[in-house]
Amino acid sequence: MQAPSVGGVMLPRGNGETVRLSRGASLTDFAEKINANPASLVAVMMNLGEMVTATQSVSDETLQLLADEMNYTVQIVSPEEEDRELLEGFDIEFGEDEGGEEFLLPRPPVVTVMGHVDHGKTRLLDAIRKTNVVAGEAGGITQGIGAYQVGTEVNGEDRKITFIDTPGHEAFTAMRARGAKSTDIAILVVAANDGVMPQTIEALNHAKAAGVPIVVAVNKIDVEGADPVKVRGQLTEFGLVAEEYGGDTMFVDISAKQGLHIDSLLEAVVLTADASLDLRANPEQDAQGIAIESHLDRGRGAVATVLVQRGTLRVGDTMVVGDAYGRVRAMLDDKGNNIEEAGPSTPVLVLGLTNVPGAGDNFLVVDEDRTARQIAEKRAARERNANFAKRVRRVSLEDxxxxxxxxxxxxxxxxxxxxxxxxxxxxxxxxxxxxxxxxxxxxxxxxxxxxxxxxxxxxxxxxxxxxxxxxxxxxxxxxxxxxxxxxxxxxxxxxxxxxxxxxxxxxxxxxPEYEEVELGTAEIREIFRSSKLGNIAGVLVRSGEVKRNTKARLLRDGKVIAENLTISGLRRFKDDVTEIREGFEGGINLGSFNDIKIDDVIATYEMREKPRA
CATH class of the missing domain: 3.40.50.10050 (Translation initiation factor IF- 2, domain 3)
Known part of the structure; x- marks a missing residue:
């Protein structure tokens, strides 16, 4: 019914009815739901001390304030519900296998490796893939996310297992939680010399919350002080009882560094999957799955690592991933080989997207480019409105x-x-x-x-x-x-x-006692090969000055390729010099580091003591 509000503005008063609104909704959206004039809601907000325009995205708190004033209950629709309603509008069901039981075929298990920092998760994956990942990581901590598929033989039968390589530091709690949700089995890595640590418990809780079976890998059995029996006793307190103690959790003693018992661990994963899970999917439907990782590649544009969960993804398919879409130009497997199609539980690198999607975004294949574009645009608009609703206020960490x-x-x-x-x-x-x-x-x-x-x-x-x-x-x-x-x-x-x-x-x-001060930047124009010194960069100094024996980092397309380099050699024509100023050309030698390309930027810096306030 109509009733006068504050300031004499006529507007409908509610009786506690629930109004469903998306994140970042405007007063106009609210007005449409309750059949009111948006201008009247602007007036109400002014009387409440808030200056808001009719079309401006507002925060959840503002919507709640307005609803309370007008005797309505506001329900902010979650991102998951928004997405489900959006796809329903296009007659798309996400997360369900099409057809009956006869269409479902076995698929490989998807495994996440979890555990405390420095307990050997990356080295275990390193041993499984027989590649060296640890050496390229800052601080020995997994900084990127990937997915890999390996094969093993169980009871004379070749079986495949897909591993999702989630980062291992405690900073990645959310990543690990999402990783557990997209996987079938968790391998919990515990160091035999350290035992159960805080992140071990955290990882265990994530796996339990996601309801996935756990296989425990007791690592570092070759290290002094290793006590695998102690680890089994500690985990018993958290509900993981080893099979040899009458429980149903498989424990495997391994050494990732020495490569000991890795096959036994893979066999335990397959046996656990067979015993606890019904891993089947329909490979004939349009592909659906999740984006594991994505980044912007200088030569190939936006690329995304996706895990196909059902259906088969093929080159030429039109897919939408979060707010990105595109036709699949090419697909690469985890070894970098081009492939034409990827079935359930297969991780692939996809080329051809319009922009970089978010890690964890769902992907689906649709029939038409237009449909993909509409879904992506609506998702992007929804996210933009939600971001606009956030109130903004400039400040440095020091002050x-x-x-x-x-x-x-x-x-x-x-x-x-x-x-x-x-x-x-x-x-x-x-x-x-x-x-x-x-x-x-x-x-x-x-x-x-x-x-x-x-x-x-x-x-x-x-x-x-x-x-x-x-x-x-x-x-x-x-x-x-x-x-x-x-x-x-x-x-x-x-x-x-x-x-x-x-x-x-x-x-x-x-x-802070020290701060980094940039001295100068130099753009690589030419590369000269020297049998004695390695690669020498022919550069033009763009800003500041480049000095010999200072620290440097190498940037490629704005990204840091190498840190902690040293300007070990500096030349102008045939003369050794101590510095090269802005606008001048010269030659730079980065010591034993030779991975340089034309258009790379060498940025030099030094650490200077900063007076405390």
């Missing part, structure tokens, strides 16, 4: 403590850029979970894959945000703009350093 005490800001705004979507999402999730009390909120205004750009700096300027670059840098005019406008841009190569520094700043404990 955050004083600003908080002065009451000038109650939230820390962040912009996160990284080299892969999985790492960006994991970093965002970990930062949002920091427990820093009720005085301050962390808000991620934007996250993305690729170098820090001018638009990122512009957003940071308008919202007092701090930019975090994870394995990427600000390039060209973006770096100059950040310096000119005083935007705080932080660079990290190991993810927990970012988390520790942000947490320290929020708690007022950040007192």
């Amino acid at each position: 955050l403590d004083s600003v908080l005490k002065a009451g000038l800001v109650q939230e820390l705004n962040l912009i996160i850029k990284g080299d892969s979507s999985g790492a960006v999402e994991a970093l965002e999730s970990s930062l949002l979970q920091l427990d820093v009390g009720e005085e301050v909120d962390i808000r991620v205004l934007h996250r993305g894959v690729g170098a820090v750009t001018e638009s990122d700096i512009s957003l940071a300027m308008g919202s007092d945000a701090i930019v975090i670059g994870y394995n990427v840098r600000a390039v060209g005019r973006a770096a100059q703009m950040a310096d000119r406008e005083g935007v705080d841009v932080r660079y990290y190569s190991v993810i927990y350093q970012a988390i520790e520094e942000i947490e320290a700043a929020l708690k007022g404990l950040l007192k």
Whole structure:
């Protein structure tokens, strides 16, 4: 019924009815639901002390405030429900195998390796794949996410197993949780010399919450002080009872470093799958699955590692992954070979998407390009509205403590850029979970894959945000703009350093003693081969000056390719020199590092002591 509201504005009053709205809805959306004039809702908000336009995306709290004033109950639709309703509008069912039992065929189990940091998860996968992954990781911690398929023989039969390589540090809690949800079996790695640790319990809880069977790999049995029996006793307290003790959990003693009993572990995974799970899928329907990882490749554009969960994905199919879509131009398996099709439980690298999707986004194959574009655009618009609804307020980590005490800001705004979507999402999730009390909120205004750009700096300027670059840098005019406008841009190569520094700043404990100062950048124009010195980069110094014996990093398309390099040789024509200034050409030798390409950028820097405030 109609009743006068505050200020004499006539509008319908509710009787506690529930109004369903999507994230980032506007007052106009609310007005349509209750058959009211949007202008009247604007007036109500003004009387409540909030200046909001009719078409502006507003926060959930604002919608709740308005609903309470008008005696309605607001229900904000979750992202999962939004997506399900969106796909229903296109007559698409996601997450179900089509047809009856006769269409379902056996598929390989999908396995996630979990456990405490440094207990040997990556080395185990290394032993299984017989490749070297650990050597290329910062701090020995898995920084990227991939998926791999291996074969093993069980009872004379060839069987396949798909492994999802989720990062191992505690920073990746959300990634590990999602990994458990997309997998059939979890391998819990426990070091025989350390025993059960905090992250072991955390990983165990994720696996239990997802309802997946667990196989325990007791690693490092070759290390001094190893006690596999103790590990079995400790895990009994958490409900994992070994088969030899009358339980139903398979324990396998292994040494990933020595390659001991790896076959026994793979056999245990297959036997557990056969005993506990009915792993079947319909390979004939349109493919559906999940994106494990995605990134922007300089030569190939947006690429995504996807895990097919049902159906068969073929080259030429039109697929939509999150808010990205495209026709599959090519597919590569985990060994880098081109393949034409991928069935259930097969991980593949897909080329041909319009942009980089998020890790964990669902993918599906549709009949027409137009349908894929419409689904992707609606998803993107929905996410954009949700982001617009977030309130924004510029501040650096050093002065955050004083600003908080002065009451000038109650939230820390962040912009996160990284080299892969999985790492960006994991970093965002970990930062949002920091427990820093009720005085301050962390808000991620934007996250993305690729170098820090001018638009990122512009957003940071308008919202007092701090930019975090994870394995990427600000390039060209973006770096100059950040310096000119005083935007705080932080660079990290190991993810927990970012988390520790942000947490320290929020708690007022950040007192850096040293800061990194960029000395100069040089663009590689030519490469000369020397039998004595290796590769020598012919460069043009773009900014500042390049000095001999200073530290350097190599950037390729804005991404950090190598850290902790040293300018070991510097030449102008045939003369050895100590420095080359901006605008001049010269030759640079990076010591034993030879992986350089034309258009790469060598950025030199030094650590300078910073006076404490």
